[in-house]
Amino acid sequence: MTTIPATYESSRERFRASLASFSNPSTRSGRRHWPDSVLTSIPLADESDLTIDIISAPATRDKQKLLILTTGLHGIEGYVGSGILQLFIQEYLSKFDSETTGIILVHPINPYGMKDRIRTNKNSVDLNRNFVEDFEELKSINPHYESLAYLLNPARPLQSPFHEKLTFLWNVLRALPKGAQHIREAALMGQYRIHNGMYFGGFEIQEETKFMMDLFSQSISEYAKVVILDIHTGYGPRWQMTLLNPPAEKMTAKETASRFKVPLVAGVNPEEFYSIHGDMTDYVHRMLGAKYPDKDFYVGTFEFGTYGDSLWQGIHSLRTTALEHCLRWFGGSDSSRAWMKRECDELFMPSDPTWWEKAKADARAAFDGIFNAYGIIY
Numbered sequence: 001m002t003t004i005p006a007t008y009e010s011s012r013e014r015f016r017a018s019l020a021s022f023s024n025p026s027t028r029s030g031r032r033h034w035p036d037s038v039l040t041s042i043p044l045a046d047e048s049d050l051t052i053d054i055i056s057a058p059a060t061r062d063k064q065k066l067l068i069l070t071t072g073l074h075g076i077e078g079y080v081g082s083g084i085l086q087l088f089i090q091e092y093l094s095k096f097d098s099e100t101t102g103i104i105l106v107h108p109i110n111p112y113g114m115k116d117r118i119r120t121n122k123n124s125v126d127l128n129r130n131f132v133e134d135f136e137e138l139k140s141i142n143p144h145y146e147s148l149a150y151l152l153n154p155a156r157p158l159q160s161p162f163h164e165k166l167t168f169l170w171n172v173l174r175a176l177p178k179g180a181q182h183i184r185e186a187a188l189m190g191q192y193r194i195h196n197g198m199y200f201g202g203f204e205i206q207e208e209t210k211f212m213m214d215l216f217s218q219s220i221s222e223y224a225k226v227v228i229l230d231i232h233t234g235y236g237p238r239w240q241m242t243l244l245n246p247p248a249e250k251m252t253a254k255e256t257a258s259r260f261k262v263p264l265v266a267g268v269n270p271e272e273f274y275s276i277h278g279d280m281t282d283y284v285h286r287m288l289g290a291k292y293p294d295k296d297f298y299v300g301t302f303e304f305g306t307y308g309d310s311l312w313q314g315i316h317s318l319r320t321t322a323l324e325h326c327l328r329w330f331g332g333s334d335s336s337r338a339w340m341k342r343e344c345d346e347l348f349m350p351s352d353p354t355w356w357e358k359a360k361a362d363a364r365a366a367f368d369g370i371f372n373a374y375g376i377i378y
């Protein structure tokens with residue numbers, strides 16, 4: 001059964017146990033068997049009970065194709081990511097040729113955030129804004145962030161849910177004359193100045209980021225074809241997964257949709273999604289393009305929408321994100337704490353079983369399309 005796990009620990013246990021799906025000779029044989037596959041657990045520097053776990057299964061004869069699936073870059077999104085990894089192992093592994101195809105699975109990139117059920121790491125850094133070379137240069141981006149602090153970054157303890165809902169709505173109305181797009185950009189672009197603000201990209205490279213940069217550069221070089229997919233939740237329409245192309249991708253959304261036969265593709269740019277900096281898929285796309293121009297590669301993000309993408313649902317999502325930060329930094333009442341937990345869980349791992357069934361169907365459609373286009377399943 002591919003389920004969304006209840007805890008970080010149970011998810012980790014399940015992931016570690018799935019190494020047997022690659023390496024056990026009694027269930028795997030011939031071209032379905034990766035005898036050299038290994039599980040590596042990297043503890044975080046100050047939290048040795050939290051680990052980034054990696055299953056690495058190198059091709060056994062001729063290293064032609066490599067698939068990398070990564071989860072939990074935004075901690076709490078790792079629960080759905082974990083379910084998608086299990087779906088991959090149960091339904092797709094037997095379609096891969098171990099002689100020519102290597103597989104790397106990462107669960108989760110951000111174990112602190114997954115365990116704590118938040119998006120950021122321990123330092124309150126959004127790791128998908130942290131794949132950055134020059135942090136000084138980025139200090140000046142998103143100049144309007146501070147002017148919207150009353151909306152995005154309220155510096156006070158949370159009161160009752162009723163009070164907070166009214167206050168937030170009032171603040172949205174105050175900000176709205178500047179335009180919905182203005183608020184959206186300021187909220188989502190990321191910022192590199194306020195360490196306890198939303199979508200904070202950090203003052204320096206985080207250990208999880210460094211680890212992923214090294215993993216990418218060490219694992220890719222020998223393979224001619226590389227597909228990297230990073231699993232996320234929380235944005236886009238509720239009932240259709242969005243495949244996101246990084247800004248560096250040359251294919252348009254339309255070309256990508258027709259190549260992979262998936263219904264919804266967006267590019268990470270202000271017209272189709274929103275502009276961000278320090279994105280992991282963009283980093284690895286640029287690195288591959290610069291270092292290995294001859295490789296045939298695709299790097300993309302699966303975004304499973306949750307609340308939905310209407311204006312109202314966008315405001316709801318902004319409210320959850322802003323108030324979760326507020327609660328974390330300034331505390332709040334018991335009722336606001338329970339409310340925020342429900343709101344965050346629904347934003348990143350909806351409880352409706354129908355949602356999960358549709359998410360799995362969308363993941364299968366995208367896996368089929370991408371793997372077929374790259375000739376990595378048969």
Ligand SMILES: [Zn+2]
Nearest residue numbers: 074077232233
């Ligand atoms: Zn995410």
